[in-house]
Amino acid sequence: MDLEIHPDQLKVLPHHQYVTAEGLSPSNVAPSPIDQFRIWFKQAVEGGVVQEPEAMSLSTATPAGIPSARMVLFKELDPRGFVFFTNYTSRKSSELLANPHAALVFYWREIHRSVRVVGTVEKIKQEESEEYFQSRPRGSQVGAWASKQSTVVGESEVHARLHRLENKFSEEVPLPEFWGGWRVVPIEVEFWIGKPSRLHDRVRYLRVENSPDDHPEWKIERLAP
Template sequence: MDLEIHPDQLKVLPHHQYITPDHLTPNNVLPSPIDQFKSWFKEAVEGKLVQEPEAMSLSTATASGIPSARMVLFKELDPRGFVFFTNYTSRKSKELLANPHAALVFYWREVHRSVRVVGKVEKISQKESEEYFHSRPTESQVGAWASRQSTVVSEGEVHERLYRLEQKFGEDVPLPEFWGGWRVVPT
């Protein structure tokens, strides 16, 4: 990629972004977008074609429509939708509570594919959150307690909190009441 740089401007000059032999047509995709996603995701994971196929951009908006995007990790897809987990006091959760719509984008550069999902959001059940939470390594469980997402922290504050919480919980870490999953239900 070539750039043109000026004191007050940066331009990306024309170049070949990617070339792919595949062209999507009604004849070479599955009738169900969910089934097509599952097929592509399985191919990306099992073929080790994509470095981090579960990484997705989550876009939310405030009640007044001001957008925000960030990267999160996709964890589950069932007939109801796409699930990710987070702190319910985070900016993303506050925005989802105020405006229960979201967009997801998976960008798989290595295989020249992207998938976009738009839909309503809902919290998943506490039971579902509990099951996933306890499937995580203990360090990640403690990390959910220690991380105060969307807040400014001082140097060493999170490490200090982690240490105290590890001492408090040991191997038996309960699900925090402020942590769980969200489901994006495609529309």
């Protein structure tokens, strides 16, 4: 990437072209975006070249429509949707509680692929959060207790709290009542492959209105680059 820098301005100059052999169209994707994502994610992981394929951008918004975005880690895919875990008192969770809609973006730069998801959100069952929490390393478990996520803290305050909790939880660390999983139930999913001259391949799935969350029907269409 080349930059053009001026005292009050920075410009990103044209950079490399995408080169991908495979094509993407409604005729060669799975009937369900869940199945198609499973195929692509498996390829991203097994190829060994994508760094953190589970990293995704999560966008939320207040009831007034003011958006915010951050990077989180995708953890589970089930027939209903995409699951991630977080503090239920964080900014993201507060916005999801007030406005239960979200957007996700996966960008796998190394293989020139991207997936965009728009959907409604729901908390997963407590026993599912419990199962995942107990699979985490002990440090991450205690860290979930120590961090009052998104709140203003003093210097070294979190580390001091962490030290106290490490002593308190000498054995098993229980699931915090303020921590758990969210599921994004998709109503729209777009798959993208980078192509030369910005003539990218884009395929979008739109959930048919009133079709059930557990067995939704999908309209599949190609989008202009």
